[in-house]
Amino acid sequence: MNELVSRVADSVGITPDVAEKAIGMMLGFLQREADDGAVARMIEAIPGAPELVAQFNGEGSGGGGLLGGLMASFGGGVMALGQQLMAQGLGMGEITALAKETMAVAREHAGDEVVDTVIASVPGLSQFV
Numbered sequence: 001m002n003e004l005v006s007r008v009a010d011s012v013g014i015t016p017d018v019a020e021k022a023i024g025m026m027l028g029f030l031q032r033e034a035d036d037g038a039v040a041r042m043i044e045a046i047p048g049a050p051e052l053v054a055q056f057n058g059e060g061s062g063g064g065g066l067l068g069g070l071m072a073s074f075g076g077g078v079m080a081l082g083q084q085l086m087a088q089g090l091g092m093g094e095i096t097a098l099a100k101e102t103m104a105v106a107r108e109h110a111g112d113e114v115v116d117t118v119i120a121s122v123p124g125l126s127q128f129v
Helices: 003-012 016-033 036-045 049-056 065-073 077-087 092-110 112-120
Strands: none
Touching (some): 003 049, 003 092, 016 092, 036 112, 077 092, 092 112
């Protein structure tokens, strides 16, 4: 298990399996929604992150039934991601802690400037990180 998964699982209080899937889903979302250059640099800088994105990027994307489709069509990207993470059994506090710890690890590996660019490029994300 990589450092990112271990730290998030310990910090949030969730199992490594759930942390791994949730991180992969979150980074996959960022890869689709954030500034292309910055998010690519961020994901590449975090050891193990490219593999998590490759493994879990498709999880939950485009799904969510009618509600998920409506949220996506109204620009509810962050909210749709939250709904997908809740479907994995996470509560809002855990999702916020997951996002904060993942971004803390990202800052250590990719630097503040890159992570700030990623966060600023996704509407509504800053309130969770």
